[in-house]
Amino acid sequence: MPPRTQTKPSNDRAATPRLRVREAFVAAFALACFTVATPGKSAVLAQVQPGEPTADVPLAEPSRPVAVEIAMRMEDGALVCRPDLARLPPGEELTLQLVNATDAAAAFAAPELFASGSVASTIDAQYDHDAAAFLVPADTTGQIVFSTGAAGTYAFACAPAGEEATAQGEFVVEE
Known part of the structure; x- marks a missing residue:
């Protein structure tokens, strides 16, 4: 198991050799922003309660309440x-819990959501400036502690690390 680290993303946006990946995430967010929720889509209300992983992966910090969990799987x-x-x-x-139940690192990005509020800390989720995403190692549960900002709809995307976004969704911040 990789060591647990707590990091804060910085505002340093160095030039990126993986511009294609970043552009893919931006395109995924643009597409997801225009997606209309349909009756068949799953939804979860944020209720602070102990989170149980949806995959057989150990919790990053089982004593911290989890508001929402995103399960990444193949x-x-x-x-x-x-x-x-x-x-x-x-x-x-x-606390956003990211359960990576795959055998490779996965990237999770929700830049507008995190920009509207603030990220306080992370556990087992390292921010990658080149990809503009949080990377979660294989078979690991990562956590991002953040504050939500204004009401609105914020797109998110998931992808295998270093690849184009393959999954998209939305966070709806509402009163």
């Missing part, structure tokens, strides 16, 4: 993130 050869719609309260510090 389905039919593609990375998926579930749920693809999560509702969050505005102006609260929450």
Whole structure:
């Protein structure tokens, strides 16, 4: 198991050799921003309660309440993130739990959500400036402690590390 580290993303945006990956995430967010929620989409209301992983992966910090959990796993050869719609309260510090149940590192990005509030800390989720995403090692549960900002709809995307986004979803911050 990799060592647990706590980091804060900085605002340093160095030139990136992986511009293609970053552009893919931006394109995924643009697409997800225009996606209309349909009755078949899954939704979860943010309720502070102990989180149980949806995969057989150890919890990063089992004593910290989890507001929402995103499970990243392979389905039919593609990375998926579930749920693809999560509702969050505005102006609260929450824990986002990222369960990577794959055999490779996965990237999770929600730049508008994190920019509207603030990221306080991470556990087992390292921010990668080149990819503009948080990387979660294989078979690991990472956590991001953050504060939500203003009400609105914020896109997120998941991808195998270093690849184009294969899964998209939305966080809805509502009062």
